[in-house]
Amino acid sequence: MRRLVAPALMSGMALAVSGCGLHPLYSGGSAGTVATTLAQVDVGPIEGKAGWLMGNALRDRLHAGQGVTARYRLEIKLDDKIIGLGIRRDxxxxxxxxxxxxRYQLIDLTNGSVLLDxxxxxxxxxxxxxxxxxxxxAENSALERLSDIVADQIVTRVATYVSRSNQPAR
Known part of the structure; x- marks a missing residue:
């Protein structure tokens, strides 16, 4: 009896997952809507060493400045802190x-509206x-890694916003 239930359960789950509305974020590759929109995002100046690292990481991920006119701008304010935790005997x-x-905002340069905060x-x-x-x-190495991680988070959130805003209403 168990041998018959497992295949039926698996096929039922496959049908349920196929109708859930999931779709690839970067469908269409570099010519897709998300990739072409991300290339139109300009990164505003960010203060400090952390800002320089963050700006470079974002430009690398967005493929910004590759001959495409900026339609959007990312304004970013960073908070970088080092806190001591453990204490030795001395x-x-x-x-x-x-x-x-x-803290970041995606700004539409055509009308100045904030699309994402x-x-x-x-x-x-x-x-x-x-x-x-x-x-x-070690502190500098940690800052480089953190800049990459936070840049990934920002680009993923912006890409998700672009993908959802370009979806047809159901």
Missing amino acids: DSISRERRTLRA AAAGSDAGIDAVKSEYATIA
């Missing part, structure tokens, strides 16, 4: 947490060793 810090938070962020743990150079190198 009162020095043994562990740090670096957090990078981004959201936040993204991530954090990383850092071992603070006796060598100050090694600790600074």
